[in-house]
Amino acid sequence: MIFLLIIMCVSSYDKFLSIIDENTKYKIQLELDKMQEEYFAQLDEKLNELHSLRHDMKNHLIVIDGYAKQENYTKIHDYISVLTNNLSTTDPMDTGSSVLSSLLHQKKQQAGRLGISCDIDTQISHVAIDDFSITTIIGNLFDNAITAAQKCSSPWVCASLSQSGSYLEFTIDNCHCEKIKEKNGEFSTTKKDKNLLHGIGIKNVRKVVSDLNGQIDICYTDDTFHVNILLPNYE
Incomplete structure (x- = not known):
């Protein structure tokens, strides 16, 4: 009887863990879907701006040419600044995923909104790693990096x-500007925001x-x- 109860408890616990795992994946997938929707919307907005700029480019060049004939280089600089500032700052990330x-x-x-200098160099065109794994790894590490950097006077x-x-x-x-606490390869956190990726x-x-x-x-x-990761990514 006791043995049967133990088996039932273990089975129930396994099912409970499975439900939690599926629920977590579902919530993260919702976050990913929302991110992709916002990203593509911003890309569409920038594309429309580029089309608009191309349509009016002849007129803009006429104005700049007029300033050039006057040798008014300050006006040329200011006019070009206005043109570039009217474009959004959406930077397409070409990763193949x-x-x-x-x-x-x-x-x-996110880093930019917090005043953090963030440079991302992407030189890949194919990603064979599943979405959940790549999100777990890169999303979490970026959150950790941003959280640590924003506490510094010149964050990057x-x-x-x-x-x-x-x-x-x-x-x-x-x-980072705080003492790192490490024990057996694990790092303690000072994060107050316990969202999905942070946790x-x-x-x-x-x-x-x-x-x-x-x-x-x-x-x-x-x-x-510094974190360096190598993951099998076969073509």
Whole structure:
């Protein structure tokens, strides 16, 4: 009888974990869908602006040519500044994955709103890694980097994605100004915002990387935190 109860409890617990896992994936997928929708809307807006600028370009060039004949270089500079400022700052991220592109774009915008210098270099055209795994890894690491950087006087984050042989290589560096607390490879957090990606943590990032047969290297100095990840990404 006791043995039967134990089996029932274990079975119920497994089902409970499965439900939580599916619910978490569903919520994250909703976040991804929303990010992609916003990203594509901004790309459409920029495309429309470019079409409008192209349509009026002849008139703009006539004005600039007039200033050039007058040798009024200040007016030329100011006019060109107005043209460029009227364009949105949406930077298309060409990664071969709409999910990854919109995720990177969203993180760069988030950093910009917080006054953080964020440079993202993408040199990949194909992503074979599933959406959930790539979101878990890159979304969480960007959140950690942004949270740490925004506490510094001159905040910055720098990331790159490239194809290294048959591996996707993701590197992210950020400044930090607090003492890092590490124990057995785990890092404690000072985050107050416990959203989905924040709650996943370095521990789960390591697990996902391991499940994908990848490699992760984390190191830091007194003012810089560095993460390098290699993930199989076969064509």
